[in-house]
Amino acid sequence: MKDSIENLNKDEDYNLEDNCVFIEKCQNYSMENIDICLLNFDKLFFDVVKPGDTVVIKPNWIAPHHKYLINEWVQVITHPDFITGILKKTLSALKKYGKIIITDGPQTDSSFKKIMQRMPVSYWKDLCSKNNISFEIVDLRDYEWDEIGDVILNRRKLNGDPLGFVEYNLADLSEFKGHCPSKHGYYGADYNTDETNEAHSNGQHLYRLSGTVMNADVFINLPKMKTHKKAGITCSLKNIVGVNTYKNFLPHCTEGTPSEGGDQFPDSSLKNSFEFYLLRYFKQIAYKNDKLAKYLTGVKKFGKIIFGETKNVIRSGNWYGNDTLWRMILDLNKLLLYGNPDGTLDIDRVKQKKYLTIVDAVIAGQGNGPEAPDSKNVGVILAGRNPVAVDCLSAKIMGFDYTKIPLLNNSFKIKKLPVADFNYNNIIIKSNTIKKYCYPLNYIHSDICSPFKPAAGWKDYIEL
Helix, strand or coil: CHHHHHHHHHCHHHHHCCCEEEEEECCCCCHHHHHHHHHCCHHHHHHHCCCCCEEEEEECCCCCCCCCCCCCCCCCCCCHHHHHHHHHHHHHHHCCCCEEEEEECCCCCCCHHHHHCCCCHHHHHHHHHHCCCEEEEEECCCEEEEEECCEEEEEEECCCCCCCEEEEECHHHCCCCCCCCCCCCEECCCCCHHHHHHHCCCCCCEEEEEHHHHCCCEEEEECEEEEECCCEEECHHHHHHHHECCHHHCCCEECCCHHHCCCCCCCCCHHHHHHHHHHHHHHHHHHHCHHHHCCHHHHHHHHHHHHCCCCCCCCCCCCCCCCCHHHHHHHHHHHHHHECCCCCECCCCCCCCEEEEEEEEEEEEEEECCCEEEEEEEEEEEEECCHHHHHHHHHHHCCECHHHCHHHHHHHCCCCCCCCCCCHHHCEEECCCCHHHCCEHHHCCHHHCCCCCCCHHHCCCCEC
């Protein structure tokens, strides 16, 4: 067995297979360290990006800072120097011919302007100009709003994607096929739950994806390795949520308690039932009358006294029993891989979009992710062609059992529009700087990993 493993790692042609993941050391965010680390991915990178390509680079720009600690942000978003390293690598591959667009659709209550203040935008523009490459930064969202005391206020229409959106109906190819929501239905991103449920009813499953992304030749995914209160982890697969331009089409949980068929709460206690009906009532008031919404912040404060703060109480689908979110995430990944710019599906992937994911795990986020994680020094960068393979290695590094993460476990079960055409035991790890990882993933013992603190709703369930 040892000989066969060594032979696998010597097979240079094997390097570029979808089931192969690269991992290299990168101890900090100095540009020198990042550039040296990224040299190890040259063969993979230059096989994907070619002169003349339109390349979309998609970081994790969820918010400008930690939800509760406004001076902390490094563990929350993809680091600007990491993005700069990828930008320079892309420019080198394009050879002064092509286009680069850096884009994301942050959380709807996030300020894009404040996120950009973290980024060296002028430097990026100068780099591209010197290399004769067209360059844009695009906020994909159609709407932005303020959220005060967890109450949505001041909705604002944005310009959105300059190429608009592409609407897809996955219908029977959706992971929601056969899933029966509670009588209350799905909850999306806004108080208008009717809209979310109309998008996912009567055999249709609608999503709106960025026209810029779907028209690109190459998609480079730059996620931040973090825990996630609804998904278990957020990495390559989860980062695709940001290419959706209209977030209220995205079911995040099924409303109600388990006894009602919901996954909003982990149990069907009287307290949870009362909280659900009370919140539902006030959210409907807030949706129908924006002027009244600001007065509900006081109601919300009172509710937190009775029911507890969300960071301390499991609600809103923030637990391992969330049977909704993973379906939406996998649907979006199917559309990224198989969607045509005209809203049809390329079932045979004749015009396959070139895809690469490179994970910022120099400093990662653990605990109350994705908005309020604690910092975790990991000191590595991961890369690969397939998001499932890369995320399975990420889960192992984090000390989590992939079979306990529905997003990962179910990604191997898709028969139509598969996002992985291999199984877990086929995933091979490569490294020039961390030899202990140079094995098939299922042979890598959890002892060499760096256990993360999971989100509260996943504690004592997800750990290896």
